[in-house]
Amino acid sequence: EKATWLQAAREGVLPPEAAKIPKYMIADIHKCTAEGDAMYVIRGGLSNAVALTHEVPVEVVVDYLMYKREQVCLLCDANTRKTGRLCKMITVNDFNFGSMNKMNSKFSYCLKTTAKMSETYYPQLLDTAVMINVPSVMKVVFRTLASFMPRKYLDKVKVCPGRTLHDDISKCPFVRARMALADVPSFLGGTCHCKEKGGCVPGVANDQKESNLEVDREGMSRYTIAAGAKYEVFLNLDEPGATVAYAFQVEKGTLTSGGVTVGAVIKDDNSELTVLQAEKYKPDQGMLRGEFTCPQAGTCVVTFANNSSMWSRSIKYSLGAVSAGGMLGAEGAAETADAVQTTEE
Numbered sequence: 309e310k311a312t313w314l315q316a317a318r319e320g321v322l323p324p325e326a327a328k329i330p331k332y333m334i335a336d337i338h339k340c341t342a343e344g345d346a347m348y349v350i351r352g353g354l355s356n357a358v359a360l361t362h363e364v365p366v367e368v369v370v371d372y373l374m375y376k377r378e379q380v381c382l383l384c385d386a387n388t389r390k391t392g393r394l395c396k397m398i399t400v401n402d403f404n405f406g407s408m409n410k411m412n413s414k415f416s417y418c419l420k421t422t423a424k425m426s427e428t429y430y431p432q433l434l435d436t437a438v439m440i441n442v443p444s445v446m447k448v449v450f451r452t453l454a455s456f457m458p459r460k461y462l463d464k465v466k467v468c469p470g471r472t473l474h475d476d477i478s479k480c481p482f483v484r485a486r487m488a489l490a491d492v493p494s495f496l497g498g499t500c501h502c503k504e505k506g507g508c509v510p511g512v513a514n515d516q517k518e519s520n521l522e523v524d525r526e527g528m529s530r531y532t533i534a535a536g537a538k539y540e541v542f543l544n545l546d547e548p549g550a551t552v553a554y555a556f557q558v559e560k561g562t563l564t565s566g567g568v569t570v571g572a573v574i575k576d577d578n579s580e581l582t583v584l585q586a587e588k589y590k591p592d593q594g595m596l597r598g599e600f601t602c603p604q605a606g607t608c609v610v611t612f613a614n615n616s617s618m619w620s621r622s623i624k625y626s627l628g629a630v631s632a633g634g635m636l637g638a639e640g641a642a643e644t645a646d647a648v649q650t651t652e653e
Contacts, residue, residue: 402440531612538611540611566619
């Protein structure tokens, strides 16, 4: 019945019906421990279950979750054969930047269904489920999980008391015993960035602090920036000379017609270069389209700043990039690949 999904897992390809899922479900395999156990990293605080289940049928979400289980199982089986030790999966769920409004009953159903199916098809796969950067409000989530998740799963859940944004992850007994610091993602306090994949969870910048937003029929996303806050969009650029195309509009407000300052930089570990000079734009300028070139590889950060108003400002935007060998006009900005976003207040 699921032969297509199983074949896709063996070949390492994503079934077309699941193409939208990785944008909202930020999770993937990230290396292995020294003993060969597979690390499956979930950026739960960035995942957007509401947007996911709005755009993708729950049946497809369940199939995708089981497809990822199969991929992990295949890796663990290969490592078991190499090491002569039964290798399992360790999940690490990072709740940094999470909020309750990103969860809904549809996604809870997907988790419940997947957990029950995993008991049948992958009964020995899970070793430990580590939850880290857990805010106090997430206790509500745990009570919800306890109401429908299998007891065998709950018995394997471990909550790490540390906060990786300011604590030293190397002091964590689990990390010291089972992982090299160089293999721990930077957003968990390690030194790994996986630049060749665009992030330790492929395609998602390690610096990202906000869930990906839904895209409307015109290819635009919308966001409301609080007074005095800024909103950043990250684009991972693997090659120098990439062109970034943009389209954005500052939407009219009922109380003020103030503007938003927009600028961009390209940065890596050693340098930061301005590629779009910061300039203030107002609603009466309408939709603005353009492009700029990034002379070096790295992370392009486009900033929308509402720093001169007492009121919040709403924007709609689209951003995308192509390599130096491609061609892209300003009109293509609304049709290019999805960007990732972060907000700071």
